[in-house]
Amino acid sequence: MKKIIFIIFTLVLLNGYFSLKAQTLKSDDQCYLCHEQLGGVADLFKKDIHFQKGISCAGCHGGNSKSDDMLEAMSKASGYLGVPKGDDISLRCANCHAKKEMMQKYGSHLPTNQLELLKASVHGKLSTTGKEKIVQCTTCHNAHGIVSVKSPASPVYPLNVPNTCGKCHSNAKFMQTYNPKIAVDQVAKYRTSVHGMLNAKGDPKPAECASCHGSHGIRAVADTKSQVYALNIPETCSTCHSDAQYMAGYKIPTDQFAKYTRSVHGKQLLEKHDISAPACNSCHGNHGATPPEVASVSKVCGTCHALNADLFSSSPHKQAFDKAKLPECETCHSNHEIMPATKAMLGVSKEAVCSKCHTETKSTKGYFVAQKMRNYVDSLDVSEVLALKLINEAEQKGMEISEAKFKMRDVHQAKLEARTMVHSFNEEKFKEVVVGKGLSVSKAAVTESQAAIADYFFRRYGLVLSILITSLLALTLYMYIKKIEEKQASKL
Amino acid sequence: MKKIVKSFYDYLDERLHLDDLVHFMGKKYVPIHSHSVWYYFGGVSLFFFIVQVSTGILLLFYYKAGPDLAFESIQYIMSKVQFGWLIRSIHGWAANLFILSAVIHMFSVYFEKAYRKPRELTWISGMLLLFLGMGFGFSGYLLPWNELSFFATKVGSDIAGAVPIIGEPIKILMRGGLDVTGATLSRLFGFHVALFPGIFTIVLGIHLILIQRQGISEPRRIAKLDQKEKKTMPFFPNFMLRDLLLWLVMLNLLAILAVFFPAELGHKADAFGSAPAGIKPEWYFLFMFQSLKYFPAHILFIEGEVLGILLFGAAFALWMIVPFWDRKSSRGERNKLINYLGMAAIMFIIVLTILGWIA
Numbered sequence: 001m002k003k004i005i006f007i008i009f010t011l012v013l014l015n016g017y018f019s020l021k022a023q024t025l026k027s028d029d030q031c032y033l034c035h036e037q038l039g040g041v042a043d044l045f046k047k048d049i050h051f052q053k054g055i056s057c058a059g060c061h062g063g064n065s066k067s068d069d070m071l072e073a074m075s076k077a078s079g080y081l082g083v084p085k086g087d088d089i090s091l092r093c094a095n096c097h098a099k100k101e102m103m104q105k106y107g108s109h110l111p112t113n114q115l116e117l118l119k120a121s122v123h124g125k126l127s128t129t130g131k132e133k134i135v136q137c138t139t140c141h142n143a144h145g146i147v148s149v150k151s152p153a154s155p156v157y158p159l160n161v162p163n164t165c166g167k168c169h170s171n172a173k174f175m176q177t178y179n180p181k182i183a184v185d186q187v188a189k190y191r192t193s194v195h196g197m198l199n200a201k202g203d204p205k206p207a208e209c210a211s212c213h214g215s216h217g218i219r220a221v222a223d224t225k226s227q228v229y230a231l232n233i234p235e236t237c238s239t240c241h242s243d244a245q246y247m248a249g250y251k252i253p254t255d256q257f258a259k260y261t262r263s264v265h266g267k268q269l270l271e272k273h274d275i276s277a278p279a280c281n282s283c284h285g286n287h288g289a290t291p292p293e294v295a296s297v298s299k300v301c302g303t304c305h306a307l308n309a310d311l312f313s314s315s316p317h318k319q320a321f322d323k324a325k326l327p328e329c330e331t332c333h334s335n336h337e338i339m340p341a342t343k344a345m346l347g348v349s350k351e352a353v354c355s356k357c358h359t360e361t362k363s364t365k366g367y368f369v370a371q372k373m374r375n376y377v378d379s380l381d382v383s384e385v386l387a388l389k390l391i392n393e394a395e396q397k398g399m400e401i402s403e404a405k406f407k408m409r410d411v412h413q414a415k416l417e418a419r420t421m422v423h424s425f426n427e428e429k430f431k432e433v434v435v436g437k438g439l440s441v442s443k444a445a446v447t448e449s450q451a452a453i454a455d456y457f458f459r460r461y462g463l464v465l466s467i468l469i470t471s472l473l474a475l476t477l478y479m480y481i482k483k484i485e486e487k488q489a490s491k492l
Numbered sequence: 493m494k495k496i497v498k499s500f501y502d503y504l505d506e507r508l509h510l511d512d513l514v515h516f517m518g519k520k521y522v523p524i525h526s527h528s529v530w531y532y533f534g535g536v537s538l539f540f541f542i543v544q545v546s547t548g549i550l551l552l553f554y555y556k557a558g559p560d561l562a563f564e565s566i567q568y569i570m571s572k573v574q575f576g577w578l579i580r581s582i583h584g585w586a587a588n589l590f591i592l593s594a595v596i597h598m599f600s601v602y603f604e605k606a607y608r609k610p611r612e613l614t615w616i617s618g619m620l621l622l623f624l625g626m627g628f629g630f631s632g633y634l635l636p637w638n639e640l641s642f643f644a645t646k647v648g649s650d651i652a653g654a655v656p657i658i659g660e661p662i663k664i665l666m667r668g669g670l671d672v673t674g675a676t677l678s679r680l681f682g683f684h685v686a687l688f689p690g691i692f693t694i695v696l697g698i699h700l701i702l703i704q705r706q707g708i709s710e711p712r713r714i715a716k717l718d719q720k721e722k723k724t725m726p727f728f729p730n731f732m733l734r735d736l737l738l739w740l741v742m743l744n745l746l747a748i749l750a751v752f753f754p755a756e757l758g759h760k761a762d763a764f765g766s767a768p769a770g771i772k773p774e775w776y777f778l779f780m781f782q783s784l785k786y787f788p789a790h791i792l793f794i795e796g797e798v799l800g801i802l803l804f805g806a807a808f809a810l811w812m813i814v815p816f817w818d819r820k821s822s823r824g825e826r827n828k829l830i831n832y833l834g835m836a837a838i839m840f841i842i843v844l845t846i847l848g849w850i851a
Contacts, residue, residue: 398754400570400577452571459578463751467744474740481733488726 030068031057044144047153053106060084060092086132090115093137117217128177140164156215158204162187162196165209189288196288205246207289212236228286231269233279234260256280259337278304298328305329311423331356341419343381347374369427376434377418383442384411390449397456404448407441414438514728521724522731523710530600531708533593535735539742540590541696544628547583548685555635557681559674562637563760570757581750587629589746591776594622602814602834605821606709612815614706617699619812624692629774631684634677642761643771645680646672651784654797655805673763712824772848779841780804782848811837 035042035057045051050059058065063080067073074080084092094115096102103110114137118124123135140156147154155164166187168174175182186209190196195206212228219226227236238257240246247254260266260280268277283292283300292300302309312318312328321328327335332345332353344351348358348371358366387408394401414437421433504510522531554573556565569576598618601607607615634645649672653663668675714722725731773781783804787796810817820827 400567400757402567402757403571459751463747466747470740470744470747474737474744477733477737477740481730481737484729484733485725488730 029056029065030073031061031063031065033068034070041144044142048144048146049148050146055106059096087136089136089138090118090133097137114216117214121214121216121218122220122223123218126178134168134178139168156210158208158210159199159202161208161210162190162199186287189285193285193287193289194291205240207240211240212286228281230275230279231273233281234266234270237280256336263336263338264340265338297330301329307420308423311420315423315425317425343374343377346377346422347371349374366425369425372427373422373430373434376431376439380411380415380418380434380438380442383439383446384408384415387411387442387445387449390446390453394449394452394456397453399452399456401449401452404445404452407445407448410441411438411445414441517728518726520704520707520727522708522727523714524723524725525711525714527600527604527711530597530604531731532735532738533597533600534703536593536738536742537590537597538696539739540586540593541692543582543586543746544590545689547579547586548689550579551583552685557635557678559637559677559761562635562677563757566636566757570755577754578750581754582746584755585746585749585753587632588775589742591622591625591629594625595776598622599834599838601709603831604709604711605818605827605830606711607815607821608709608818609815609822611702611706611709614699614702615815616812617695617702620695621692621699624688624695626776628684628688628692629776631680631688633774634672634680635684636757637677637761638758639761639765639768640758640771642672642763643767644773645676646767647771647781648773648777649676651781651797651801654795655801656798659801671763712821712826715824775845775849778848779844782844782851785851 032042032045032051035045045057056065057063058079061081061083062078063075064073064078067078072078081092096106097110098112098115100112103112118135118137121135124133126134128134142155145153149156151157152159154160170184170187172184175184190209191200195208198206199208214227219229221228223229224231226232234257241252242254242257244254261270265278268274269279281289282304284290298309298312309329318328321331333339333341345353348355348360348367352370352374354366354370357363358370360367387404391401391405391408395405414433417433417437418430421430424430501510522528551569554565554569554576556562566580569580571577573579601615601618630645630648634641649663649666652666653659655662664670666676666679667673668679708727710722772778784797784800787800789796791799814830815822818827818830821830
C-alpha cells in the first residue's frame with residue numbers, strides 16, 4: 001500500500017513539475033501561444049520531447065519566438081525559415097543532433113552521427129524525384145510529436161518498428177517506384193515468425209526490423225557493409241542469440257553461433273567467404289524466422305541438397321524416422337555443428353552414425369548393409385591411393401600416363417556420387433556407384449600404371465641389349481677396318 | 493656366304509656396270525691430317541637425316557594433323573603404339589643432333605676454307621641444307637600441337653612478320669592466315685613432310701654429287717705439300733667403313749638419349765590460354781631470339797627488332813656468299829680475317845645461347 005501511495009505521489013509531483021515547466025515555456029514562447037489557439041501541431045508538440053526540453057518552434061522553423069507580433073516573429077529578418085521541405089528536414093534536425101555540445105546542453109547522450117549514417121544508407125541515397133531522398137528523420141520519428149525511442153508511444157519503439165517500416169515497405173505501389181522486384185510481405189512474414197509473434201505480444205526484446213537491418217545506417221542487402229549481407233548474418237543473429245543474459249527466459253541454447261563457426265557451412269561462409277554457403281536465414285528464414293520442425297528439416301536441407309533429400313525420401317529410413325519422430329537430416333548430421341561427411345559416419349564402428357540404431361542384435365539388416373557399404377568405400381579408397389601412388393611413380397619415371405591420370409577423375413566423381421547415393425541406403429545402388437564406377441576404373445588405372453612402370457624397366461633392359469649388339473657390331477667393324485688397313489699397308 | 497654375295501654382285505654388275513662405280517670410288521682418296529676428324533661430320537649429318545626420314549615415315553603411320561587430333565595422336569603414339577615413344581624420341585633427338593652436326597660440319601668447312609674455288613656451289617648447297625634443316629625444326633615443332641609449340645610458333649612467326657615489306661606476306665604464308673590456327677598446323681605439316689623433304693632431297697643430291705665429283709677438299713697447308721708427302725686413305729672402303737663405325741656410335745647415343753630423356757608432350761594447345769612462362773624457341777634459334785631482346789625499342793627511325801632481323805639477314809647472306817668475297821683463300825693465300833670472323837661468330841652464338849638458356 002505504502003508503495004502505491006509513493007508512486008502516486010511521485011507521479012503527481014512529476015506532473016506538477018512538467019506542467020510548471022510547460023507553463024513557464026508557454027509564457028515565453030509566442031509561437032506556441034498563438035498556435036495553441038489553432039490546435040493541431042501545437043497539441044502534438046506539447047507531448048514532444050523537444051518541447052519538454054524547452055526547445056521552441058523556432059528551433060526548427062526559425063524566427064523570433066519572443067515577439068508577439070506575428071509579422072515580426074515570422075519575418076525573414078528574424079531568421080524565419082518556414083516549414084522545412086525535402087532534405088532540409090534532416091539538415092534542420094542535424095543542426096542540433098550532429099553537434100555533441102548542443103546535445104549535451106540538453107542533457108542528451110544520443111549519438112551524433114545519425115545524419116552521416118542516414119546519408120550512407122539506402123534510404124539516404126535513393127530518390128525518385130531527384131530532389132529529395134526517400135527518408136527524412138521525420139519519416140520514422142514524426143515531426144511534432146517526437147518522443148524518446150524508449151517510450152512506447154514512439155514509432156521507433158521496438159514494438160512499433162515493424163508497423164513504422166511497414167508503412168512504406170508493405171506498400172507495393174510505393175515500393176515499386178524504387179524497385180519493382182522488391183518484396184512487400186516482410187511485415188506479414190515477420191508476424192508469422194517467433195520474433196514477430198513475441199513482438200506482437202508486447203515483448204520488446206525479440207528482433208524487429210532495426211535489430212537486424214540497423215536504424216539510421218540501413219544498407220542494401222547486397223552491400224557488403226550491410227548487417228544482413230550474407231557474410232554478416234551469423235554475426236548479426238549472434239548479437240542476441242549468443243548473449244546468454246539477453247536470451248535468458250526464452251529457454252533456447254546460446255551456443256548456435258559457436259557451433260556454426262565450427263561447422264562445414266560456417267567455415268565455407270566465414271573462412272572461405274563463399275556467400276552461397278548457408279547462413280542462419282538459409283534454414284530459418286529471414287523475416288519469417290522460425291526453427292524448422294521435425295517434418296520440415298529435410299525440406300529445408302533439401303533446398304540445397306536436393307538429390308540427397310530425394311533419395312532419403314524414397315528410402316526405407318523415411319518411414320522409420322517419421323515413426324520414431326526423428327528429424328531426418330539432423331539425426332545423423334546434427335544441426336548447427338554440421339561436420340564434413342566422411343566415411344567414418346558410415347559403417348558399424350563406434351564413430352559411425354549407423355551404429356546408433358543398427359547393432360548386431362538390433363535392426364541387424366541395416367547393420368550388415370552398413371558394414372558392406374563401408375567395405376566398398378574402404379576398398380575404393382585403398383585402390384585409389386595405390387593408383388595415385390603408381391601413377392605418380394610412372395610419371396616420375398617420365399612415362400606417358402595421362403590416360404590413367406584422366407581416369408582418376410572418374411574415381412573422384414564416383415566418390416562424390418557415393419556420398420549422395422548413400423542416402424538411398426540401398427546396397428545395390430551404392431555398390432553400382434562405388435564398385436561399378438569407382439573401383440573398376442581405379443583398378444584399371446592401377447593396371448595401366450603398373451604396365452607403364454614395367455615398360456620403363458623394359459626400356460632400360462632393351463637399351464642395354466641394343467647397346468651391346470650395336471657395340472659388338474661396331475667392334476667387329478673396327479676389327480675389319482684394322483684388318484683391311486693392315487692388308488693395304490702390307491701391300492705398300 | 494661369300495659365293496652368294498659374289499654371285500648377287502655379279503648379277504647386278506652385269507646389268508648396272510657396278511665395276512665402273514667401284515673403280516671410281518676406289519680411286520677417290522681422303523686426305524689424312526691433324527684435322528681429318530672434321531670430315532666425318534658431313535657423314536654424321538647424313539646419318540641423322542636418314543634416321544629422320546625413317547622415323548618420320550613411321551610416325552606418319554599414326555600421326556593425324558589437325559587441331560582436334562594432332563595432340564591426341566601423339567599421345568596415342570607415346571602410350572599405345574609399340575615402340576612409338578622410341579620412334580618419336582629418336583625423331584626428336586636426331587633432329588637436334590642433325591642441326592648440331594651440320595653446324596659443326598659447316599664451321600669445319602669454313603675454318604678449313606673448303607668453300608674456296610672450285611667448291612663454291614658445294615658450300616652454298618650445304619648452307620641451303622642447313623637452313624632447310626632449321627625449317628624442318630620450325631615446322632616440326634608445331635606438329636604435337638601442345639602449349640609450348642603453339643606459342644613458340646606464334647612468337648617465331650611474329651618475328652618473321654617483323655621483316656619490312658616481305659615480313660607480313662611471309663607470316664601469312666607460314667600461318668595460313670592472320671593467326672596460328674589449325675590452318676597453320678596443316679600448312680606446316682605439309683611443309684614438314686612434303687615440301688621440305690622434296691627440296692632437301694634435291695639439294696642433298698646436288699651436294700653429294702658435287703662432293704663426289706670434286707673430291708674431298710684439302711686444307712691449304714696440305715694442298716701446298718708435295719704429292720709424296722701427302723697422306724691419304726681410300727674413300728672406299730676405308731673412309732666409308734669408318735663413317736659407318738661412327739654411325740653405329742651415333743645410333744647408340746640416340747638410343748641412350750631417347751631412353752633417358754624421352755620426348756615430352758606437355759599440355760594440349762589452347763588458343764585462349766595464356767602463354768606458358770619462360771617460353772623459348774629451339775636451342776638453335778635461341779641466340780637470335782636472345783639477341784633481339786637486347787636491341788632498344790627504336791634505333792633512329794627504325795624499330796630495334798626490325799633492325800636486328802635485318803642485321804641477322806645480312807650476316808647470313810654474307811656468310812652464305814663467303815666463297816665469293818674471300819678472294820684470298822681462293823688464291824691459296826692465308827686470310828686471318830675469316831678466322832677471326834668465324835671465331836667471333838662462334839663466341840657470339842655460344843654466349844647468346846647460354847644467356848638465352850639461363851634467362
